[in-house]
Amino acid sequence: MKLQRKSGLRALAVGAAALSGALVLTACGSDNNSGSSSPSGQASNNAAGNIKCGGKGNLLASGSTAQKNAMDVWVKNYMQSCTGTQINYKATGSGAGVTEFLQGSTAFAGSDSALKPEEVAKSKSVCKGGEAIDLPMVGGPIAVGYNVPGVDNLVLDAPTLAKIFDSKITKWDAPEIKKLNPNAKLPSTSIQAFHRSDESGTTDNFTKYLKGAAPADWSYSGGKAWQAKGGQSAPQSSGVASQVKQTAGAIGYFELSYATASNIPTVKIATGAAAPVEASSDAASKAIADAKITGTGNDLALKLNYATKTDGAYPIVLVTYEIACDKGNKPETLDATKAFLSYLASDDGQKGLSGQGYAPLPAEIATKVRTAVSALS
Structure with a gap:
């Protein structure tokens, strides 16, 4: 069982205001792209949107339906800028997504719940020399x-x-x-x-x-x-x-x-x-502002306060995590995984969506996520 450490997310209000407080809910299609490929492991800056591309080829992922509408937009934006990467995210549900990841079928999984200790233990057979970690990516009611x-x-x-x-x-x-x-x-x-x-x-x-x-x-x-x-x-x-x-x-x-x-x-x-x-x-x-970090190291699992009585705080919330190996990722998908997840946690990824429904990551947590993603190996 992981030791717990707690860190208040009081920066949320400021971060949310800075990021406009709402992310897209419209399900845009994930268009296929073709064009020149970026060399594996070589990042290239895209001036429009400042998306850093990395890796090439196909990136498979599955899981949470809660983040599907955001993921559709993220995938479309990323593939338009990084034409050498084809991303296929299947919204199969958190349970199915985690199962596929633990079977080694996908590069990462989307889950509306942090991994259980037994799932972390099982991940060690897939994450050679490491284990799966929880990377919060978007919240919402x-x-x-x-x-x-x-x-x-x-x-x-x-x-x-x-x-x-x-x-x-x-x-x-x-x-x-x-x-x-x-x-x-x-x-x-x-x-x-x-x-x-x-x-x-x-x-x-x-x-x-x-x-x-x-x-x-x-x-x-x-x-x-x-x-x-x-x-x-x-x-x-x-x-x-x-x-x-x-x-x-x-x-x-x-x-x-x-x-x-x-x-x-x-x-x-x-x-x-x-x-x-x-x-x-x-x-x-406002409700997510009461959350505490309970993970250790680069695992950023959160504990939400469902019984909050703060004025204006809607208590039924979730945070969607991307589940990835901290070490032992497949070499053929590592660079693309890091580049794509880095974009999701970037300022552009968090605020580059329109409409209402999702809550952006607090600035404090977004920074920690970017650090954890950069350390994936």
């Missing part, structure tokens, strides 16, 4: 979307959400919901609660929130696999969002980007702060 005709300003709290997703509250006009929404015309419609059918870091973080903020009402241990009883399931965040969009009485959890793209209303969370908090990039940034 997990929205709770709903489809309740006639209700457009829904407020819920952690205990009520826990009961809804554990099939203990089954009607939209339940007393607990009425109490939080005294002016809403709540129907007697049955609640259709949707969760992820695949292993997911989004599920992990959502259930960590329920366990951290409503321990008396959420008795499950949590993890990437859904554990609660009842409800309905759908694969990946896009699947859950689609089901909520088309099902009257539905509620589900997914990254804010999916709610924005599909015009799905989202729940405001009553946290004990002065007012209920709506899911937004800025509100997520």
Whole structure:
């Protein structure tokens, strides 16, 4: 088990302001590029966007669907500048992505949860002479979307959400919901609660929130696999969002980007702060500011404070990590991996996206990530 060290992320507010506070959520296509290749291991500056290219050939990665919309833009921008590199990121879900990485099938993985100790131990067979590390790359809110005709300003709290997703509250006009929404015309419609059918870091973080903020009402241990009883399931965040969009009485959890793209209303969370908090990039940034670094060395795993009561802080957040070997990366993909991940953590990578939904890395953490990436070998 890794020894823990803690470091406050109080620089987030400044960093977020400097980086405009919001990153893109539109899923741009990853266009194929052709052209001259940069020599392996030789970096070249691209004046437009200041992207440093490195390596050549194909770079395979998979994992988190939470970061897919950002990754689509990153991949497109990078390949337009670095025409010698073909990047293929498959949004298969955090669990599948980590599994593929640990099998040696990909250069890096995207995960909405830091690696477990047993996963780090297993990575040593893939990372020859080293082990896998967690590199935070982007944060953002997990929205709770709903489809309740006639209700457009829904407020819920952690205990009520826990009961809804554990099939203990089954009607939209339940007393607990009425109490939080005294002016809403709540129907007697049955609640259709949707969760992820695949292993997911989004599920992990959502259930960590329920366990951290409503321990008396959420008795499950949590993890990437859904554990609660009842409800309905759908694969990946896009699947859950689609089901909520088309099902009257539905509620589900997914990254804010999916709610924005599909015009799905989202729940405001009553946290004990002065007012209920709506899911937004800025509100997520305020919650992530309470995070602590728990990794050691170049591992930058974070512990989030899901029970925050800070005014304006949206508590259901996740941070997406890129999982890579600190040592023992495959020689044929090392240079490209370092160059691409360096771009993601750069100022241009963090602020070079438009729209709303993701929260940029704090300046303090972005610097640490760039240092860790430069040390990959």
